[in-house]
Amino acid sequence: MPKSKLTSIEDFKKLLKDDMTIMIGGFMTDGTPEQLIDAVLESGVKNLTLINNDGGYPERGIGKLISNGQVKTLIASHVGLNPTVAKLMNAGALELILVPQGTLAEQIRAKGAGLGGVLTPTGLGTLVQEGKQVIEVDGKKYILEKPMKADLAIVEATYADTFGNGVNIGTTRNFNPLMALAADVVVMGTYEVREPGKVDPSSVTIHGVLVDYLVEIVEA
Amino acid sequence: MPKSKLTSIEDFKKLLKDDMTIMIGGFMTDGTPEQLIDAVLESGVKNLTLINNDGGYPERGIGKLISNGQVKTLIASHVGLNPTVAKLMNAGALELILVPQGTLAEQIRAKGAGLGGVLTPTGLGTLVQEGKQVIEVDGKKYILEKPMKADLAIVEATYADTFGNGVNIGTTRNFNPLMALAADVVVMGTYEVREPGKVDPSSVTIHGVLVDYLVEIVEA
Amino acid sequence: MDAKQIIAKRVALELKDGQLVNLGIGLPTMVADYLPEGIEVVLQSENGMIGMGHLVDGEHNRNFTNAGGHSVSILPYAACFDSAFSFSLIRGGHVDCTVLGTLEVDQHGNIANYMIPGKMVPGMGGAMDLVTGSKKVIVVTTHTDKNGNSKIIKQCKLPLTGVECCDLIVTELAVMEVTPKGLKLLEIADNTTVEEVIAKTEASLILADTIGKFSTN
Amino acid sequence: MDAKQIIAKRVALELKDGQLVNLGIGLPTMVADYLPEGIEVVLQSENGMIGMGHLVDGEHNRNFTNAGGHSVSILPYAACFDSAFSFSLIRGGHVDCTVLGTLEVDQHGNIANYMIPGKMVPGMGGAMDLVTGSKKVIVVTTHTDKNGNSKIIKQCKLPLTGVECCDLIVTELAVMEVTPKGLKLLEIADNTTVEEVIAKTEASLILADTIGKFSTN
Numbered sequence: 029m030p031k032s033k034l035t036s037i038e039d040f041k042k043l044l045k046d047d048m049t050i051m052i053g054g055f056m057t058d059g060t061p062e063q064l065i066d067a068v069l070e071s072g073v074k075n076l077t078l079i080n081n082d083g084g085y086p087e088r089g090i091g092k093l094i095s096n097g098q099v100k101t102l103i104a105s106h107v108g109l110n111p112t113v114a115k116l117m118n119a120g121a122l123e124l125i126l127v128p129q130g131t132l133a134e135q136i137r138a139k140g141a142g143l144g145g146v147l148t149p150t151g152l153g154t155l156v157q158e159g160k161q162v163i164e165v166d167g168k169k170y171i172l173e174k175p176m177k178a179d180l181a182i183v184e185a186t187y188a189d190t191f192g193n194g195v196n197i198g199t200t201r202n203f204n205p206l207m208a209l210a211a212d213v214v215v216m217g218t219y220e221v222r223e224p225g226k227v228d229p230s231s232v233t234i235h236g237v238l239v240d241y242l243v244e245i246v247e248a
Numbered sequence: 249m250p251k252s253k254l255t256s257i258e259d260f261k262k263l264l265k266d267d268m269t270i271m272i273g274g275f276m277t278d279g280t281p282e283q284l285i286d287a288v289l290e291s292g293v294k295n296l297t298l299i300n301n302d303g304g305y306p307e308r309g310i311g312k313l314i315s316n317g318q319v320k321t322l323i324a325s326h327v328g329l330n331p332t333v334a335k336l337m338n339a340g341a342l343e344l345i346l347v348p349q350g351t352l353a354e355q356i357r358a359k360g361a362g363l364g365g366v367l368t369p370t371g372l373g374t375l376v377q378e379g380k381q382v383i384e385v386d387g388k389k390y391i392l393e394k395p396m397k398a399d400l401a402i403v404e405a406t407y408a409d410t411f412g413n414g415v416n417i418g419t420t421r422n423f424n425p426l427m428a429l430a431a432d433v434v435v436m437g438t439y440e441v442r443e444p445g446k447v448d449p450s451s452v453t454i455h456g457v458l459v460d461y462l463v464e465i466v467e468a
Numbered sequence: 469m470d471a472k473q474i475i476a477k478r479v480a481l482e483l484k485d486g487q488l489v490n491l492g493i494g495l496p497t498m499v500a501d502y503l504p505e506g507i508e509v510v511l512q513s514e515n516g517m518i519g520m521g522h523l524v525d526g527e528h529n530r531n532f533t534n535a536g537g538h539s540v541s542i543l544p545y546a547a548c549f550d551s552a553f554s555f556s557l558i559r560g561g562h563v564d565c566t567v568l569g570t571l572e573v574d575q576h577g578n579i580a581n582y583m584i585p586g587k588m589v590p591g592m593g594g595a596m597d598l599v600t601g602s603k604k605v606i607v608v609t610t611h612t613d614k615n616g617n618s619k620i621i622k623q624c625k626l627p628l629t630g631v632e633c634c635d636l637i638v639t640e641l642a643v644m645e646v647t648p649k650g651l652k653l654l655e656i657a658d659n660t661t662v663e664e665v666i667a668k669t670e671a672s673l674i675l676a677d678t679i680g681k682f683s684t685n
Numbered sequence: 686m687d688a689k690q691i692i693a694k695r696v697a698l699e700l701k702d703g704q705l706v707n708l709g710i711g712l713p714t715m716v717a718d719y720l721p722e723g724i725e726v727v728l729q730s731e732n733g734m735i736g737m738g739h740l741v742d743g744e745h746n747r748n749f750t751n752a753g754g755h756s757v758s759i760l761p762y763a764a765c766f767d768s769a770f771s772f773s774l775i776r777g778g779h780v781d782c783t784v785l786g787t788l789e790v791d792q793h794g795n796i797a798n799y800m801i802p803g804k805m806v807p808g809m810g811g812a813m814d815l816v817t818g819s820k821k822v823i824v825v826t827t828h829t830d831k832n833g834n835s836k837i838i839k840q841c842k843l844p845l846t847g848v849e850c851c852d853l854i855v856t857e858l859a860v861m862e863v864t865p866k867g868l869k870l871l872e873i874a875d876n877t878t879v880e881e882v883i884a885k886t887e888a889s890l891i892l893a894d895t896i897g898k899f900s901t902n
Contacts, residue, residue, distance in 0.1 A: 030703055030727060030762060055515040055551070056537030058530045081515075081551070082593075108590030109537065117589065124589065126582075129514065130555030130597035134363070137552050141769075142776030142818050143354070144367035144383070144390035150559060150600045153631035156592075163364070163383070165394060170364035174385060186531070191762035197450050198531035198542075199516045201550045209773060225761035229736070230417050231451045232764040233550070237705050237727060237735050238779065247530075250486055250510060250545060275732040275768075276754030278747045301732075301768070302810075328807030329754065337806065344806065346799075349731065350772030350814035357769050361552075362559030362601050370776060370817045373848035376809075406748070411545035418748035418759075419733045421767045429556060445544035449519070452547040453767070457488050457510060457518050458562065467747075 029224065032190035035241040040064065040215055041071045043180065043241070047100075049077040051136065051178040051211050053204035056082055056109065057089030059196065061184040061217030062248035065092055068182075075100045079136070079178055081129065081203055083107035088248075094122065103176075105129035128156060131173050133206055139175035140209025146173055181211030185234050187220035189227045192239025194218055201233050208238040217245040249444060252410035255461040260284065260435055261291045263400065263461070267320075269297040271356065271431055273403040273424035276302055276329065277309030279416065281404040281437030282468035285312055288402075295320045299356070299398055301349065301423055303327035308468075314342065323396075325349035348376060351393050353426055359395035360429025366393055401431030405454050407440035409447045412459030414438055421453050428458040437465040469685055471640035474657065475608050477502040478682045479567055479638050482606060483509050490514065490558065490598055492568035493536045495608050499567055510545075512563060514554050514594040519546030535594070558594065559601040566602040568595060572624040573607045575671035577634040577646035580626035592629055599630035611639035611668055618670035620644065620651070641665050643682065644673070655680040686902055688857035691874065692825050694719040695899045696784055696855050699823060700726050707731060707775065707815055709785035710753045712825050716784055727762075729780060731811040733771050736763030752811070775811065776818040783819040785812060789841045790824045792888035794851035794863035797843035809846055816847035828856035828885050835887035837861065837868070858882050860899065861890070872897040 050068075054060025060080075068076075069092055076099050083104055084091030091110045093099050101123040107113040116122035127135070134146045147170035151157055161172040183204040185194025194216055196204060208214050216239045270288075274280025280300075288296075289312055296319050303324055304311030311330045313319050321343040327333040336342035347355070354366045367390035371377055381392040403424040405414025414436055416424055428434050436459045469477065472495050480502035483489060489509045491497050500511065500522075511520040513534045520534060521541030529539040557563060570581040579599060582592040599605050609619045620637060637644040642665045643655040652674045656665050658681045666673055686694065689712050697719035700706060706726045708714050717728065717739075728737040730751045737751060738758030746756040774780060787798040796816060799809035816822050826836045837854060854861045859882045860872040869891045873882050875898045883890055 029760075030725060055535070056533065058515070058533045058537060082591075104591065106591040106593035108593075114589060126589070126591045128592050128596035129551065129594040130559050130601075133551040133555050134361075137773070138366075140777050140779075141354075141773035142369065142778055144369065144385040144388060146358075146366050147364035147392075148559065149362065149364065150597045152600075154596065154628045156596065161383075163381075163392070165364040165392070168364060172367075172383070172385070189762060193762060193764045195450070196548075198548050199513070199533050200531055201450075201548060202516050203551050205550045206552055209777060209779070223761075227764075228451075229734075229759060229763040229765050230415070230421075230453075231448075232766075233450075235735065235764050235766065235770075235774075236762060237729075237764075237774070249543075250508060275752070276750065278732070278750045278754060302808075324808065326808035326810035328810075334806060346806070346808045348809050348813035349768065349811040350776050350818075353768040353772050357556070360560050360562075361556035362561055368776065370814045372817075374813065374845045376813065409545060413545060413547045416765075418765050419730070419750050420748055421765060422733050422771075423768050425767045426769055429560060429562070443544075447547075449517075449542060449546040449548050452549075455518065455547050455549065455553075455557075456545060457512075457547075457557070 033192050033242040035243055037067050040243050041067050044071045044073045046073050047075045049178045051079040051181040051207040052090050053183040053207050055202040057084050059184050059200035059202050060089045061245055063245040064182050064217045074098045077101040079103045083110035083113040086112045105132050135173050135176035136206045136210045139177045148173055178211040181207040181214045183208050183216050185216055185218045188218040189222045189224045191224050192236030192242050193227050193232045194234035195231050196233040205234050208234050214239050215241045217243050253412050253462040255463055257287050260463050261287050264291045264293045266293050267295045269398045271299040271398040271401040271427040272310050273427050275422040277304050279404050279420035279422050280309045281465055283465040284402050284437045294318045297321040299323045303330035303333045306332045325352050355393050355396035356426045356430045359397045368393055398431040401427040401434045403428050403436050405438045408438040409442045409444045411444050412456030412462050413447045413452045414454035415451050416453040425454050428454050434459050435461045437463050471610050474640040474684045475638055487564035490563050490566040495569055496567040516554050517548050519543040555597050558597045561601055563602045565604040566598040567606045570607050570609055572626050574621050574624045575651040577632045578624045579629045579634050580624040581629045583627055595629050599633040604635050605633055606636045607634045608638050611641040621670045650674050652676055655682050657684050659684050688827050691857045691901045692855055704781035707780050707783040712786055713784040731771050734765050736760040772814050775814045778818055780819045782821040783815040784823045787824050787826055789843050791838050791841045792868040794849045795841045796846045796851050797841040798846050800844055812846050816850040821852050822850050823853045824851045825855050828858040838887045867891050869893055872899050874901050876901050
C-alpha cells in the first residue's frame with residue numbers, strides 16, 4: 029500500500045514561497061478549500077500569481093489573499109463580484125489577466141495533458157486574440173491558446189482516501205480536477221479522510237496519483 | 249420531466265444507413281454494447297467507417313462487423329488481436345487508418361469540445377506525421393491533429409436513467425464519454441435502466457444531455 | 469409587467485421543449501419563469517451542472533450552486549461535471565440556446581458586455597464561449613438606457629465579447645433578428661408602434677413583410 | 686531463469702517506490718513480479734485504471750480489465766477514468782516509467798514496434814504516446830533474434846514508434862543507456878563477458894568506466 033499523503037496545515041505552509049504561481053480550485057469560492065486559503069494568508073507569502081476562475085469575494089476565497097496584498101497577478105475569467113480587484117487594479121497594485129472561462133479550462137488541461145496548445149474559436153476578433161497565433165484549419169480560423177502551468181495547485185475534494193483519490197460532490201468539482209493535472213505540486217484539502225478501499229474507484233474526480241499532499245479541513 | 253429516451257432495438261436499427269461513420273465505444277470489447285453490435289450486424293448496412301480503439305476480436309465486438317464484410321474503413325489504434333483485419337487489408341477489402349490511442353482520444357474530444365484541433369508531440373518523426381501541419385510553440389514542435397466526428401455513436405453505460413445519464417463502472421468507460429460528445433446521433437446501450445433521481449448526479453460518466461436514444465440490453 | 473418581465477416572457481417563446489439552455493445572471497434567469505405550458509427546457513449552469521432547478525433560500529448549500537455562486541435546487545435528472553466538460557458542451561455546439569444581457573449590441577450582431585476600459589472590468593466569464601458555441605444567441609436589453617439613448621446601435625464601441633455572434637435581440641419594445649443584410653424587425657410590443665421603435669433605435673432596421681405583436685401583460 | 690525472467694528481474698531494479706508505472710503487454714508485465722522487498726509501484730493500465738492488481742483467472746469480469754482485455758484485480762487505492770484522461774496522464778508526463786517490448790531499437794534510442802510493412806500491422810495502440818510522455822522509457826528485448834542477429838542495431842529500418850525516445854535498453858545480457866554520444870554499456874549479465882556483448886551487438890557501444898554485473902538467477 030502506498031504511503032498516506034496526510035499532512036498537517038503547518039507542513040502545508042512550508043511549501044509556500046514568495047513569487048509562486050498558484051492555481052486554486054473553486055468557482056465563486058464553492059470548491060475552494062477555505063482553510064488552506066487561510067493558511068496561505070497566515071504564511072504571509074507575497075508577490076503571488078494566482079490562477080482561479082474568478083476573484084472570489086473580498087472576505088471569502090482567494091479574495092482574502094487579494095485584499096491582503098499578497099497577490100501581484102490574478103489570472104481569472106470574471107471578477108465582477110469582488111470590487112477590491114477593480115480598486116487595486118486602478119491603484120496599479122494588481123495586474124489582472126482576463127481569460128475566457130472555457131479557454132482557461134482548456135489551457136490548464138492542455139498543460140496537464142502534455143499538449144502544446146489547443147485551437148479555439150473563442151475570442152476571435154476580440155482583445156483576447158491580441159498577440160496570439162491565429163491558425164486556419166479547413167477554412168476556419170482559430171486562436172492558438174498555449175498550456176498554462178503552476179508551481180502549486182490547491183484543490184478541494186468533498187472526501188478522499190489517504191492515497192489522494194478524491195470525490196467532488198455537485199458543483200464543487202469545477203476547475204479542481206484540471207488544476208490537479210497542471211501543477212508541479214498538488215495539495216488537496218478534504219472534509220473527510222477515508223481509508224483506501226472506502227472510495228468508489230469509478231466515482232473519483234481528482235486522482236490520487238496527481239496529489240502530493242492531503243490536508244483534512246473543516247467547512248468554513 | 250424530459251421525455252424518456254428508452255427505445256427498442258428494432259427502432260435503433262432504423263437509424264442505421266449504408267456509408268455511415270460510426271464511433272463505437274469499448275476497449276478490446278469491454279465497454280462495447282454487444283447487443284447493439286448484433287443489431288448492426290442484423291441490419292446488414294454496409295460500407296461503414298468504424299471508429300474504435302481497436303479491432304475487437306473476429307467473433308466479438310466490432311470484429312463481427314469486420315468479419316461480416318460491412319466495414320469499408322476502420323480507424324483504430326491497435327488491431328493486433330483481430331487477425332481478420334490483416335487478412336482483409338491484405339486482400340484489399342478493408343482500409344485501416346492507425347491512430348495513436350491518445351491522439352484518437354483527443355481528436356474525438358476536440359470535435360465534441362468545439363476545438364479546431366490540438367497540438368500533440370505524439371508521432372513526431374513517424375508515419376503519423378505525414379500530411380499534417382507541424383506547428384512550433386515556444387521552440388517545441390507539435391503535430392496539429394484535427395477533430396474527428398461521426399454520424400452515429402454507439403456507447404455503453406453500466407446503468408443509466410431514462411434521461412440518458414449513464415455511469416460506467418471500472419474500465420468500461422474508456423472512449424464512451426468522448427464519443428458521446430462527438431457524433432450527430434448518440435445511442436447508449438445499458439444493462440440497467442433507472443428512473444431519474446436514481447443515478448447519483450456526481451457519478452455520471454456519460455451525460456444524458458448528449459444521449460438521443462437509450463436501449464436496454466443484456467450482457468452477451 | 470415591467471420591462472424585464474416583458475422581455476423574459478417574450479424570450480421564453482423562443483425556447484423549445486427539451487432544449488439545452490444556458491441563461492445568464494439577472495434578467496436572463498427570469499426567462500425560466502415564463503415558459504409556456506408544456507414547454508420544459510434543460511438548464512445548464514456553466515460552473516458544472518445540467519438539470520439546475522430554482523434558487524434556494526436560506527442556508528447556503530455549497531455543493532449545488534449556480535454560476536453566480538447561489539445555492540440552487542437540482543432536478544431528478546441532474547448531472548455534474550468539471551469546467552472543461554462544461555465548456556465542451558458550450559463551445560462544442562451542444563447548447564441549443566443562450567440568453568444573455570449586454571452593455572452594447574449592434575446591427576452586425578456584435579456584442580460588448582465584459583468591460584468598460586478605465587471604469588469597469590468584470591470580465592467575460594463564460595460569455596465569450598457561450599456566444600461562440602451556442603446554436604442560438606439571444607441578447608436581451610432594455611431598448612434605451614436611462615437617458616433615453618438607444619441600446620441597439622450601429623457599431624459597438626466597447627471591447628467586443630463576440631463578433632457577429634448574436635442571432636436575436638429582444639427588448640421590451642421589439643424583437644429583431646440579425647441577418648446578413650442587417651437588423652430585421654420581426655415583432656413589436658403591443659403597446660408601441662413601428663414608428664416609435666424606429667425612432668428609438670440607432671441601428672438601421674429592415675422591416676419584415678409582416679410585423680407581429682407580442683404581449684406586454 | 687530464462688531470458689525473459691532475467692530481463693524482468695533486472696528491469697524491476699530500475700523502479701522506485703511509489704512511482705507510477707505503465708508496463709506493456711507480455712514480458713514487461715512480468716516486471717511487477719520481481720520488485721524488490723519494500724518497493725511498491727502504482728500500475729497504470731492505459732484502458733483506464735490506476736491501481737491495477739494481478740490477472741484474474743476464471744470467469745471474465747468485464748468491468749475491470751487490462752489493456753490486453755484480460756480481467757484483473759484492483760487494489761484498494763484503485764481509480765478509473767476515460768481514455769482522454771488516461772492519455773493526459775501518459776502524454777502529460779505524469780507516468781514515471783514505461784517498460785515496453787520492441788521489434789527494433791537502435792543506438793539513437795529510436796524504437797520500432799508497431800508494424801512491418803506488407804506483413805504485420807498490429808498498430809501502435811498507446812505506445813507512441815507512452816514513449817513520448819513517460820519520464821523514463823525502458824525497452825526490453827532479447828539481445829539477439831532466433832537466428833542470432835543482434836536486436837540492438839545501428840539504425841531502425843521499420844517505421845518508427847518513437848524518435849530518440851528510449852532511455853534504457855535491458856536484455857538478458859546487458860543494460861545499455863542511450864546517451865547523446867551513443868549507447869553506453871552500464872552492466873552485463875553475470876554469465877557473460879563484455880567481449881561477448883560487443884560481439885552480439887550491432888550498435889556501437891561506449892563502455893562505462895565501471896561496468897557492473899547483474900544476476901541471472
